[in-house]
Amino acid sequence: MEIDPFIFRFSIFILSIFIGYYVVWSVTPSLHTPLMSVTNAISSVIIVGAIIAALAGSSEEIFETSNVFGFLAIILAAVNIFGGFLVTQRMLQMYKKKKK
């Protein structure tokens, strides 16, 4: 019997949870705020779905409801991507060691 592709994706999902578990426990507590802002930024990779939705169909279709929702999602995700990575960068620049 052939294995449903869903099972493969599900395996990736479960293994990624485990990777996340071990990686996040090794994050130093002083960087927990940047951790939140960077996870915020990377979860905006949902923009991939937004782009597909916005570009669906021919050029005349871009004002259809489903495409408009795609465009709106692009704006939201883009705010998050730029905002998330930049604010993380800004925070990380501030973490400095003692000047010896």
Place this chain on the structure above:
Amino acid sequence: MSANLSASFYLLSGILFILALRGLSSPETSRQGNYFGIAGMIIAIVVTFLSVGNFGMGFVYVLIFLLVGGSIGAVIAFRIPMTAMPELVAGFHSLVGLAAVFVAISAFLKPEAFDLGTVGNIKLASLIEMSLGAAIGAITFSGSIIAFLKLRGIMSGAPITFRGQHLLNLFLGISVIVLIFYLCKFQSNNLFWAIVGISFLAGVLLIIPIGGADMPVVISMLNSYSGWAAAGIGFTLENTALIITGALVGSSGAILSYIMCKGMNRSFFNVILGGWGATDQASSSQTKEQKPVKNGNADDAAFLMKNASSVIIVPGYGMAVAQAQHALREMVDALKKNGVKVSYAIHPVAGRMPGHMNVLLAEANVPYDEVFELEEINNDFANCDVAYIIGANDVTNPVAKSDPQSPIFGMPVLDVEKSKSILFVKRSLSPGYAGIDNDLFYRDNTLMLFADAKKMTEEIVKSL
């Protein structure tokens, strides 16, 4: 671009995201980690453009929208003050949630674009995945909005509770599941809208009973939700990058919630089902008999610390509110010139989000190797001359170790009472968030400094 090739690139960006989180294990590698994250994002976006392959008018519009959103995000990122970081993160969570809802709506209205079947004939698995993604996304959105309003102070941080609240939440949860079941059967638009609508409501109801100081748990929890929503959409789109990211973010938020709950010695459900405070207010007023406190001024504090050989600083939310971190750094610099050894002690739930105090101290140019976590520094209080508590309260309360009746009993606290003398910067004797009196106020070796945290610290700097 072939489907196999693009799938490989999505895997690559997933790996880059893992490396982005891995980098955060130390401040030195963290900046590099952030670049990995950015690279992963660029790869995912470019590959999506190439695999859609539609470079007509629509592509131009996409770029415009991308730049509009991007500039808004960039402006926010550069202008936001560090003290406002908790509400910023809550706001960003709401955007991820709403984006997930929007993508799910598009996929439901135009399944052909995503290879999910045709309208009214969407594959069963895809329907479940997209409706779960939409429901979790909607809860994330409205819950984060409430968290944002509470953190911003637009809405009172006090828990809002009413009779039958938990029953109502349970009912909403069950009805979403039932509706998803019927959606799979009938595929009607109205059912889909109902799921989204009820989930918005559930998000609001889930967060309003949670009080201000429990916000670290709430923010971490919403962080986790935004991840699960992304993963749900990732399954719908059969996109590896999104599935990996969703799982990473979901487990990251879950771990942070766990750490925050442990920092308060409370179970996750205890936090979710509503805060302390509401019931404890009555008991705190009756225990408030007048006990003598020693009241000091800036000169006393300066004298005490100047002559100490080691000082430990315990910052809390009050420092963030007063924006006292820069004044605090100046004070420490002055002390160091006098040969005093100074370190900082951070309780896991100090502030309104995980790591909140660390970011503020970093902003004030405090080197991170002078800042210690609870377990690292707790034994040092016994050998320390002065503990300078600025804007913290409950996390120092020794009652957590001695009184099993106390609501905070069992919570890990900083052993400040072991230091030779204690300086408590506080505006009044009012109890902290937990609504319980702090025994430290009345000890012989405690000097209360009644003032705004920033003003008092500045005055101490002057008299040093």
